[in-house]
Amino acid sequence: MGKNLLVAQSGGPTAAINATLAGVIRMAKEREEIDTVYGGIHGIQGILEERFVNLSELVKDEETMSRLARTPAAALGSCRFKLNDIKEDDSQYRQIVDIFHRHNIGYFIYIGGNDSMDTVAKLSGYCKENGIEDIVVVGGPKTIDNDLCGIDHCPGFGSAAKYIATVFAELEQEMLVYDTKNVIIVEMMGRHAGWLTSAAALAQNRNSNLPYLIYLEERPFSVDRFIADVEEKLKTSNAVMVAVSEGVHDEDGVFICEQISSGKGLDVFGHAQLSGTGKILEDQVSRRIGCKVRSIELSLLQRCAGHILSKTDIEESRTLGSHAVTMAVEGKGGQMSSLRRVSDSPYQVVYEGVDIGKVANLEKKIPQEWINEAGNGVTQDLITYLAPLVEGELCCDYEKGIPCYVKLK
Amino acid sequence: MGKNLLVAQSGGPTAAINATLAGVIRMAKEREEIDTVYGGIHGIQGILEERFVNLSELVKDEETMSRLARTPAAALGSCRFKLNDIKEDDSQYRQIVDIFHRHNIGYFIYIGGNDSMDTVAKLSGYCKENGIEDIVVVGGPKTIDNDLCGIDHCPGFGSAAKYIATVFAELEQEMLVYDTKNVIIVEMMGRHAGWLTSAAALAQNRNSNLPYLIYLEERPFSVDRFIADVEEKLKTSNAVMVAVSEGVHDEDGVFICEQISSGKGLDVFGHAQLSGTGKILEDQVSRRIGCKVRSIELSLLQRCAGHILSKTDIEESRTLGSHAVTMAVEGKGGQMSSLRRVSDSPYQVVYEGVDIGKVANLEKKIPQEWINEAGNGVTQDLITYLAPLVEGELCCDYEKGIPCYVKLK
Numbered sequence A, B: 001m002g003k004n005l006l007v008a009q010s011g012g013p014t015a016a017i018n019a020t021l022a023g024v025i026r027m028a029k030e031r032e033e034i035d036t037v038y039g040g041i042h043g044i045q046g047i048l049e050e051r052f053v054n055l056s057e058l059v060k061d062e063e064t065m066s067r068l069a070r071t072p073a074a075a076l077g078s079c080r081f082k083l084n085d086i087k088e089d090d091s092q093y094r095q096i097v098d099i100f101h102r103h104n105i106g107y108f109i110y111i112g113g114n115d116s117m118d119t120v121a122k123l124s125g126y127c128k129e130n131g132i133e134d135i136v137v138v139g140g141p142k143t144i145d146n147d148l149c150g151i152d153h154c155p156g157f158g159s160a161a162k163y164i165a166t167v168f169a170e171l172e173q174e175m176l177v178y179d180t181k182n183v184i185i186v187e188m189m190g191r192h193a194g195w196l197t198s199a200a201a202l203a204q205n206r207n208s209n210l211p212y213l214i215y216l217e218e219r220p221f222s223v224d225r226f227i228a229d230v231e232e233k234l235k236t237s238n239a240v241m242v243a244v245s246e247g248v249h250d251e252d253g254v255f256i257c258e259q260i261s262s263g264k265g266l267d268v269f270g271h272a273q274l275s276g277t278g279k280i281l282e283d284q285v286s287r288r289i290g291c292k293v294r295s296i297e298l299s300l301l302q303r304c305a306g307h308i309l310s311k312t313d314i315e316e317s318r319t320l321g322s323h324a325v326t327m328a329v330e331g332k333g334g335q336m337s338s339l340r341r342v343s344d345s346p347y348q349v350v351y352e353g354v355d356i357g358k359v360a361n362l363e364k365k366i367p368q369e370w371i372n373e374a375g376n377g378v379t380q381d382l383i384t385y386l387a388p389l390v391e392g393e394l395c396c397d398y399e400k401g402i403p404c405y406v407k408l409k
Helices: A017-030 A043-047 A062-069 A091-102 A114-129 A157-175 A195-203 A223-234 A277-288 A299-303 A311-329 A380-390 B017-030 B043-047 B062-069 B091-102 B114-129 B157-175 B195-203 B223-234 B277-288 B299-303 B311-329 B380-390
Strands: A003-009 A034-040 A052-054 A105-112 A136-141 A182-188 A212-215 A239-245 A292-297 A335-344 A347-355 A397-399 A402-404 B003-009 B034-040 B052-054 B105-112 B136-141 B182-188 B212-215 B239-245 B292-297 B335-344 B347-355 B397-399 B402-404
Touching: A003 A017, A003 A043, A017 A034, A017 A062, A017 A105, A017 A136, A017 A311, A034 A043, A043 A091, A043 A105, A062 A311, A091 A105, A091 A114, A105 A114, A105 A311, A114 A136, A136 A311, A157 A182, A157 A195, A157 A239, A157 A299, A157 A311, A157 A380, A157 B299, A157 B402, A182 A195, A182 A277, A195 A212, A195 A239, A195 A380, A212 A223, A223 A239, A223 A277, A239 A277, A277 A292, A292 B292, A292 B299, A299 B157, A299 B292, A311 A335, A311 A347, A311 A380, A335 A380, A402 B157, B003 B017, B003 B043, B017 B034, B017 B062, B017 B105, B017 B136, B017 B311, B034 B043, B043 B091, B043 B105, B062 B311, B091 B105, B091 B114, B105 B114, B105 B311, B114 B136, B136 B311, B157 B182, B157 B195, B157 B239, B157 B299, B157 B311, B157 B380, B182 B195, B182 B277, B195 B212, B195 B239, B195 B380, B212 B223, B223 B239, B223 B277, B239 B277, B277 B292, B311 B335, B311 B347, B311 B380, B335 B380
Parallel strands: A003 A034, A003 A105, A105 A136, A136 A335, A182 A239, A182 A292, A212 A239, B003 B034, B003 B105, B105 B136, B136 B335, B182 B239, B182 B292, B212 B239
Antiparallel strands: A034 A052, A335 A347, A397 A402, B034 B052, B335 B347, B397 B402
């Protein structure tokens, strides 16, 4: 008789995390080692409260599976919850193992980003140290930020990148409409890596020759240099497209947006909540250049756009979920399901496992050599890296003109 | 021998104004009364400078025509330019007629909103008063604001409404992810009418039962009442969806966003540039309720989203363009191409002309009886009105994962 599999989601939502969930469910149904697939509601926090749903029942047919894969956010709910330090207090770990044993859960797939991989590392470490061999913990990657180590690129990033490039392609059309000097500033998410912002470059030179200025947090940002850049571009073009990471900061590491106090403090993992960079730069352009300027903060829209998904991203995300199940059944605990790029053209990846220690709590930044010398644009190498990730289109189903999503809780 | 037709675009861009342009070009090619189709660059302002392109040459094949219909913004460029008062100075009018005569232009279609219809009214009035019978001026409607009189609904509005409802459907998924009290505030465009904001209602009760609060500028807005509304909804739900018009104002007509000085003055038609309503309300929720809250300003994204168009809107917009040509050829100057709804279910419209005097410089607001008593939601009548306008999906073409648009200038 087989064991049950538990899957849960954690961290910030993405447009592809449910595709990975769908991949987990599909493969778990195929493997005879696995009986029932349970979903943990609200991540590890809900698991501690035994908040489970029966996914074998809820996701029965191919239509629901396919629709789930195109439902944004996290259908099982999520959490931002850090397990206690084992050395200080191992009661949460004992509780989780107890719950798993009571529900005959032999496989646990935790889908999340670098913070969530910390949970996978701790929990699988606890099992190993305590000789608990009947529970295999495997990580499933996701993050729009694309900042996970141990993987070529992150599930969810491709769809977010496609959304961002699409927005830039559309805003170009807007910018071409009027016959006056015009600057648009779009602020992208990304705490400590500029990957999302760099996706703007995919729209450049596709529908127009409008100049782009792209500021990534991997380079110190200077407001004066920014203003000089904009002035320079306005000499030869009526319109300038600006892409900026929320987390750009000066030489001393002080965020531009810290110039205004947000009053919102820190979230539980110790990251400052950032916002306002675009507005500050808009204000600067307005005051110092005096031309028409508008800033747009893409905010949550960039990570939940189920109506425009990268086909490549969704398919890879599903496969990574399926691969996580295969890894679990093969006893590869303490690893994350991952993919490695073997070729840019034709684009090809292989699926593999990576040791969770190479992922948890680490961040992958854009290599300095992929940023231009002036620090206001990207190189062809970065575009070559990004291009295949946004290939192909998928979207949600619509009913009477409105997106239609799968509900699991 | 036939005459030439000139078409131009004016006012704020929409996702459907090029569909109307495509409709004009198609019908103009079919009518033997018409020789060449010219496009005026940057509206009436560019026409005064004789900035024309040959659309008969530029839009030759069906593929370009179809792609143009799905290209957002205004492919001919636009302007915000008010013709002088004829009584004070008729030199612009004489100049335009002279230019038209020199280029053998017998038909002029001007696609725009209420301000642009002012141009149509003035120009056709000038022709009539001066016995100029060889120039027919017809208006083509467009505006995402849906505030044109003399038409059931405006081309461009359906696509913007679909985009907004889609955003709300997606944000619902985001809001369901965490297990904490959560408020999201989305600010929509619309200077003096709440139509765009009301489109949020189309997403309500479709994928979840999350409560919505919808504030339209047709009702006086009170920050205190807003806070009380949010508190009330939070009693029974973890998450509250808020839709608010940029132009909500208090009993005295003072815009909420006037609490912060934008320092940007007025645009040439005398409308104040509005922004910041959502941020102000976010700040109020944060201070007075203290729960997690985020505001999103949809800004330009809601009017240029070529990647998610209402099929109904695009098809109607094309037909309105074609119908404008038919009207012009039939000598129906001083009118706007319009549509009238004859049935909600099945949804059916008929195309007709309306006197431009019934459109120019007027604004259509949401009827008070379509807003609920509390002023924080809409009635079923409004939803019945909106629902067919977002039916069906169309999107831009993609090349290598990026939207691909038509360039005409």
